[in-house]
Amino acid sequence: MNAFQIRAATSEDARFLSDMLVEASNWNVATSRPRIAVLEDPKVTRYIAGWLRPGDFGSVAEDQNGVPIGACWGRLFPANAPGYGFVASGVPELTLGVNTQWRARGVGRALLQAVARQAALAGHARVSLSVERANFAQRLYISEGYVTVESGENSDTMVRAVH
């Protein structure tokens, strides 16, 4: 069964979003870390700590039984404590993850589109993200209108306008 639905994320989704943050951090199986190690890394936990904070927004994909299968969310970072994909204060940075068994069925794309709509509704003009160039997810982002605005050694910061 490929059917899924998307709903707005709530404060009750903190645990599942943490799971998806671990998936995003561990996208490369060759360098993946145990969940506990990922969630003890302040550079990673800053994407979820205190969820749902003012300014946070996101979407959760669920299977037909209401079981969460993927999530995408946006969070604002200050210029003096930027995230990996920081471009400017006021531009939310996105995190995206889908459960392994649900990948390549359109869930990631649907979540990205839902969160772009949420960002626009929240009054944002742009969203950003950081992706390692070796991650095929970058092709998904390009096809959703994300453009590279800055490149590091292995990763790109990408931005898209939302409206």
Ligand SMILES: CC(C)(COP(=O)(O)OP(=O)(O)OC[C@H]1O[C@@H](n2cnc3c(N)ncnc32)[C@H](O)[C@@H]1OP(=O)(O)O)[C@@H](O)C(=O)NCCC(=O)NCCS
């Ligand atoms: C990246 C990720 C969120 C994409 O979610 P998804 O539900 O698998 O993506 P979709 O099914 O919407 O696929 C999006 C596109 O990527 C392609 N794709 C999916 N899986 C792929 C794979 N393993 N290799 C290459 N391309 C793939 C699809 O073909 C699709 O393109 P299409 O619509 O033109 O066919 C998901 O794979 C994931 O959670 N990966 C691990 C975490 C991660 O990397 N997060 C992003 C960090 S920046």
